[in-house]
Amino acid sequence: xxxxxxxxxxxxxxxxxxxxxxxxxxxxxxxxxxxxxxxxxxxxxxxxxxxxxxxxxxxxxxxxxxxxxxxxxxxxxxxxxxxxxxx
Amino acid sequence: xxxxxxxxxxxxxxxxxxxxxxxxxxxxxxxxxxxxxxxxxxxxxxxxxxxxxxxxxxxxxxxxxxxxxxxxxxxxxxxxxxxxxxxxxxxxxxxxxxxxxxxxxxxxxxxxxxxxxxxxxxxxxxxxxxxxxxxxxxxxxxxxxx
Numbered sequence: 001x002x003x004x005x006x007x008x009x010x011x012x013x014x015x016x017x018x019x020x021x022x023x024x025x026x027x028x029x030x031x032x033x034x035x036x037x038x039x040x041x042x043x044x045x046x047x048x049x050x051x052x053x054x055x056x057x058x059x060x061x062x063x064x065x066x067x068x069x070x071x072x073x074x075x076x077x078x079x080x081x082x083x084x085x086x087x
Numbered sequence: 088x089x090x091x092x093x094x095x096x097x098x099x100x101x102x103x104x105x106x107x108x109x110x111x112x113x114x115x116x117x118x119x120x121x122x123x124x125x126x127x128x129x130x131x132x133x134x135x136x137x138x139x140x141x142x143x144x145x146x147x148x149x150x151x152x153x154x155x156x157x158x159x160x161x162x163x164x165x166x167x168x169x170x171x172x173x174x175x176x177x178x179x180x181x182x183x184x185x186x187x188x189x190x191x192x193x194x195x196x197x198x199x200x201x202x203x204x205x206x207x208x209x210x211x212x213x214x215x216x217x218x219x220x221x222x223x224x225x226x227x228x229x230x231x232x233x
């Protein structure tokens with residue numbers, strides 16, 4: 001549920017709350033995918049953190065849930081080493 | 088957006104028509120105009136089979152595209168499948184569609200070169216196949232990792 005990056009010694013994490021929000025609203029991946037005009041596989045990849053959604057897609061997903069982008073996608077910057085961060 | 092897609096669809100139909108025409112022209116030339124020596128060349132059978140394959144494949148895709156054009160719902164489904172941003176990212180990382188176009192162009196060049204030089208034709212053929220193989224492997228890799 002998160003993607004991790006290391007840029008110039010800094011460690012970044014991008015988490016998302018899509019699975020949680022889907023469960024709350026009882027929406028399937030297929031329904032969400034149709035609503036935001038992407039494939040179900042794309043939603044799966046975003047949820048497991050394999051793929052980072054583009055800004056327009058992130059905006060569409062957030063709008064679908066009626067939330068702000070930062071409420072669905074949580075971007076954190078940490079200066080710790082990758083090893084020290086929990087997976 | 089759908090209008091742009093329909094335009095690209097029209098372009099695709101033109102490309103398919105040109106490919107099938109190319110295959111047909113080479114086949115007709117081989118049957119009726121080529122020298123006996125060219126007909127019996129080492130790569131003559133390869134040339135014929137490749138042209139038949141190319142023509143059949145191009146006509147098949149052309150027929151599918153024409154069929155799809157009559158069904159707006161399926162057309163939209165296809166549009167969404169082709170314009171899925173993850174798929175676009177995967178294709179871009181695998182070097183598609185340039186790699187595919189280049190490979191088909193090299194394959195066509197190999198077909199023409201086979202009239203004069205076996206070595207050149209074989210080299211082009213291997214290059215084209217290697218390109219396609221690398222593109223496919225990269226695509227599979229990125230589908231698994233993205």
